[in-house]
Amino acid sequence: MKEICLKLSDIPEGKKVKIDSVVCGDNVKHRLCSLGVLKGKTVEMIKNDSSGPIILKVLDSKLAVGREQAKNIFICKSGLKK
Amino acid sequence: MxxxxxxxxxxxxxxxxxxxxxxxxxxxxxxxxxxxxxxxxxxxxxxxxxxxxxxxxxxxxxxxxxxxxxxxxxxxxxxxxxxxxxxxxxxxxxxxxxxxxxxxxxxxxxxxxxxxxxxxxxxxxxxxxxxxxxxxxxxxxxxxxxxxxxxxxxxxxxxxxxxxxKKRESNLKLNYGDELEEHLLKVEEIIKNDKISFQNYTPRLLSVKLLQNDKLISKEVLNLDNASNLKRELEKIKRHLRKIFGNDYDTVMSDKKHGLAAGVVKESLKRININRESRSDRLDKVLTNKYVGIPIFLLIIFIVFQMTFTFAKPFVGLIELCVSFFAKITSVWIASTQLPAWVGSLISDGIIGGVGSVIVFLPNIFIMFFLISLLEDFGYLARAAFIMDELMHKIGLHGKSFIPLILGFGCNVPAIMSTRSLDNKKDKLLTILIIPFMSCSARLPVYILFVGAFFIKYQGLILFSLYLLGILLAISSGLLFKKFFFKNETSDLILEIPPYRLPTLSGAVIHTWERGKQFIYKAGTLILSASIVVWFFSNLPLGVAYASEDSLIGQIGKFVAPILAPLGFGFWQAAVALIFGVVAKEVVVSTFATIYGVSEGNLTGVIHGMFTPLSAYAFMVMTLIYIPCVATITTIKTETGSWMIALMLAAYTLTLGWVFALIIYRGGLLLGFG
Structure with a gap:
């Protein structure tokens, strides 16, 4: 059975999710990785208006991520928690 | 010791x-x-x-x-x-x-x-x-x-x-697990056997860096003459790791370190009542709100400008007094010596008049930097980058580019330099091209002089309108450049939003002093030299009346003035001020002062005779937009590596400045503001 995956940009505010994959170039990948956004890590959506950047809670810090980039971070069904 | x-x-x-x-x-x-x-x-x-x-x-x-x-x-x-x-x-x-x-x-x-x-x-x-x-x-x-x-x-x-x-001991050796350790050891052995050395890296650390695909180190090490064996083996290992860990194999070691950090936290950190919403969160709900975020940002910037005027006023008065006192004792002293009269004129009209007219704005500049530094330390600038991200995205940039733009309010030169922190070349170039529209502190003396002379009642508002015009021009020029030069290229924001913190006074003072010092240095070098040159041009050819129409400077001015006539300031003094203003924009003020041989206080009276409120506003708009100063142009050249880009931008801004001043002056006349 194929797993259903969501984009991070579609996650509503207040929800905690586990990241499944980050699709981007080396520079961005390493930057996100050093900030704690990488495969297997849990992040919480703090702010997600229908447009503009999102704000994530990663560990104890807040991180603003542009919407286009957030569309390239994927969460699959098993990573969707309350 | x-x-x-x-x-x-x-x-x-x-x-x-x-x-x-x-x-x-x-x-x-x-x-x-x-x-x-x-x-x-x-x-x-x-x-x-x-x-x-x-x-x-x-x-x-x-x-x-x-x-x-x-x-x-x-x-x-x-x-x-x-x-x-x-x-x-x-x-x-x-x-x-x-x-x-x-x-x-x-x-x-x-x-x-x-x-x-x-x-x-x-x-x-x-x-x-x-x-x-x-x-x-x-x-x-x-x-x-x-x-x-x-x-x-x-x-x-x-x-x-x-x-x-403590004696130096070896650095920490992390265990990355059997699978990775096996390959790390292999790479380490090759490095040792082939005697590959790179800076002071240990073979172990070098192998970690190589398996992490570290950009620069991989490039330099694999280009070494004795690295062909290593290169081959590394390709093999990477293919293997990709099979096991997928495309993210190069972050596996980072993941391990995250795991270790989490382990330490688990054992050494306790949390009590974690569910309380912090003050920071509550404040963010307002300041980063989709609808009120931008209006609040504009309000904050407006308050900064209003305070720049109000708090600086007594200090400006004090410095004016000092400058005029200094001018007086110098002229008395020169009269008492055997020096020729022209030396006296050079010192009092040229140097004291020119530099003095700019130095009086020191309090404004200090206060503005102080306030911006408070905002930065408080953590507001990161929020500003966040709320502006969507708008910046429309011109193909992201919110992070907004920070160099804000720094541009201080001085365009460091702002352009700070674009190096942007992640890609296109972001960098586009940001550089629109930074000159941000009203730097060098333009502030010009604004303050004219606002003080014509718009006492609305000084905060008029100043604000100029800064806003700069921002709008930056955005619309960005749109234009994107449309013609950077089609379909986008990039994205990744920025930590730090918690709000009470700024420390000493931190802000140190920061302000660093920036203020640069302004004083500029007054002592560039503006001083420009004032002396203006004075000499005003006295040549020999025998001409000081700063008259027949002097060299008058002739240059008269040549250019007709071009400025449609804008409401077609007299030669304004033309000369703008020409020398390319050296540094404060020089617009010091040139007026040197030509008229007056210091700032009386300058207001002189420009009252030359400008109407409408033409004064058009002149300020011209000063805002036309040609970035020499330092900015050369920095653009260094950062982009192209004179072509720097000079094209100068031509673009000059044309745009002329057109806007024309629209404002002619439009104002039509609306009856003449």
């Missing part, structure tokens, strides 16, 4: 600079890292008779060569070998900070951990056990408030004692 070299490493916003300021006070030197545009801060001081050199490394989240800051930090730690490296750790964000700690420990020995903001963490219900961290990491861990002088000196005492007794 030998000077003790101590480096400060840590995440951005962890209190690194605060500790640096507390320890060094006024004994700091600010420069650039060799060949880089990133600021290097060093402090030399004596502590209990011991000479200490303190180096503030750039704030980083990890140690790779993917950004310039990290490169500098890594290079310094590996090659300069500080006696002690203090790794400052933010107690309110322990886990993320410990990731860097593991990176640092992997690179070097003689590391001491300083836990900052422990009190703040306790208020948030985060209780940290430093002894437990110490036993996990095997290096000294201290809790110390970076703002507190006594605590910091206590910490320094411990450090010095530590440096005396």
């Amino acid at each position: 030998r000077t003790l070299k101590i480096a400060l490493a840590g995440n951005p916003n962890c209190g690194k600079t605060t500790l640096f300021n507390t320890l060094t006070g006024a004994n700091q030197h600010v420069g650039n890292w060799p060949g880089k545009t990133i600021e290097q801060k060093t402090g030399n001081f004596n502590f209990n008779g011991r000479k200490i050199e303190l180096i503030d490394l750039p704030g980083t989240y990890s140690l790779t060569s993917f950004s310039e800051e990290e490169q500098i930090t890594m290079d310094f730690l590996i090659n300069e070998k500080p006696d002690i490296t203090i790794n400052i750790v933010d107690a309110t964000n322990l886990e993320r900070n410990l990731f860097l700690t593991f990176e640092v420990l992997e690179h070097i020995s003689s590391v001491v951990i300083l836990i900052n903001m422990d009190k703040l963490a306790k208020e948030k219900g985060i209780i940290i056990n430093p002894k437990s961290i110490e036993s996990k990491l095997g290096v000294p861990v201290n809790v110390c408030d970076a703002k507190n002088k006594d605590e910091c000196s206590g910490f320094m005492k411990k450090m010095i004692a530590y440096s005396a007794k």
